[in-house]
Amino acid sequence: MRLxxxxxxPHSLLGGQAFRWSQAEDGAFRGVVGDALVEMRxxxxxxxxxxxxxxxxxxxxxxxxxxxxxxxxxxxxxxxxADAMRALxxxxxxxxxxxxxxxxxxxxxxxxxxxIEGTMRALAARWGDPLGEGHAAFPPPGRLARARxxxxxxxxxxxxxxxxxDTARLVARGEVDLASLRGASHKEAREALLALPGVGPKxxxxxxxxxxxxxxxxxxxxWVLRAMAGAFGPMDAKxxxxxxxxxxxxxxxxxxxxxxxxxxxxxxAPGTRRVALA
DNA sequence: GACCAGGTATTGC
DNA sequence: GCAATACATGGT
Numbered sequence: 001m002r003l004x005x006x007x008x009x010p011h012s013l014l015g016g017q018a019f020r021w022s023q024a025e026d027g028a029f030r031g032v033v034g035d036a037l038v039e040m041r042x043x044x045x046x047x048x049x050x051x052x053x054x055x056x057x058x059x060x061x062x063x064x065x066x067x068x069x070x071x072x073x074x075x076x077x078x079x080x081x082a083d084a085m086r087a088l089x090x091x092x093x094x095x096x097x098x099x100x101x102x103x104x105x106x107x108x109x110x111x112x113x114x115x116i117e118g119t120m121r122a123l124a125a126r127w128g129d130p131l132g133e134g135h136a137a138f139p140p141p142g143r144l145a146r147a148r149x150x151x152x153x154x155x156x157x158x159x160x161x162x163x164x165x166d167t168a169r170l171v172a173r174g175e176v177d178l179a180s181l182r183g184a185s186h187k188e189a190r191e192a193l194l195a196l197p198g199v200g201p202k203x204x205x206x207x208x209x210x211x212x213x214x215x216x217x218x219x220x221x222x223w224v225l226r227a228m229a230g231a232f233g234p235m236d237a238k239x240x241x242x243x244x245x246x247x248x249x250x251x252x253x254x255x256x257x258x259x260x261x262x263x264x265x266x267x268x269a270p271g272t273r274r275v276a277l278a
Numbered sequence: 279g280a281c282c283a284g285g286t287a288t289t290g291c
Numbered sequence: 292g293c294a295a296t297a298c299a300t301g302g303t
Contacts (some may be wrong), residue, residue, distance in 0.1 A: 017284095025302080042287090104287095105284080108284050108285080109283095109284085109285040109298095110282095110283065110284095110285050110286080110298075111283055111285085111299095112283035113283085114283090115300070115301065115302085116283095118301090136288075146300080153299080156300065157299080157300090158298075158299025158300050159298050159299050161284090161299090163281075163287090181283055197286090198286065198287085200286045200287085201285090201286095202284070202285060203284085203285070204288080221285075222283085222284070222285090223284065224284080280303105281303085282300105282302085283300100283301100283302095285298105286297105286298090287298095288297085289294105289295085289296085289297105290293105290295085290296105291293090291294085
């Protein structure tokens with residue numbers, strides 16, 4: 001099936017938002033959406049040829065929706081974002097599975113993209129239901145809650161292993177209900193997520209933005225801080241959050257993706273490997 | 279052999 | 292509240 005573009009597969013899938021996509025030698029991307037193994041190929045006109053999941057599932061994953069065009073038009077008028085948006089017109093926020101996203105960004109603290117990918121793949125390989133071709137569904141919270149800490153560490157989690165185990169327990173028991181947070185306010189989502197061990201303000205915002213439709217979440221990491229300093233002058237994290245909310249409002253999350261990616265491309269950050277510029 | 283990586287938890291003021 | 296520090300691990 002054909003998905004209308006522009007959808008920038010490499011930057012959207014490999015750029016530090018999702019961690020279990022791989023690109024084969026022939027250019028095909030393979031990964032998991034829902035519990036389905038999906039294969040996608042970028043086409044020269046910016047559209048995508050996809051198979052393995054329904055159109056509805058993929059449109060949801062890439063957040064192909066009415067509000068998108070207007071959101072991009074608003075942001076493109078901002079001189080601080082215009083160049084990045086022209087350079088990466090198909091960079092998209094994804095709507096990922098909340099539990100997998102929670103684990104991924106819990107793992108991301110003081111870590112790098114390549115290592116996060118390795119850990120996420122190891123967790124899926126060890127505890128996930130196989131889907132063929134070396135892929136697997138992401139293991140549900142209950143399964144990771146019962147894992148032995150040593151086995152979690154063997155996946156490369158390091159000191160984060162107990163955080164993940166305890167977070168998995170809270171989610172498995174229903175003490176934090178991730179599904180119910182979809183579409184919640186930024187404040188509500190953040191307060192709920194901060195109850196999870198290993199989840200601080202930045203990770204909470206990543207979970208909210210990349211899996212819960214909290215479009216005004218604005219994750220502030222080293223890259224965004226640097227990007228903001230370059231564009232607007234140095235600010236601490238607190239002032240940056242206020243500035244972003246005032247300037248971009250409900251569009252702040254997508255603005256963050258453009259700031260983050262534009263800077264990482266410029267600096268050729270590790271993890272932005274072999275991605276050709278348009 | 280430091281230094282770094284999409285920060286967080288803990289401690290001390 | 293805010294600053295300082297430790298933290299597993301693997302790659303430069």
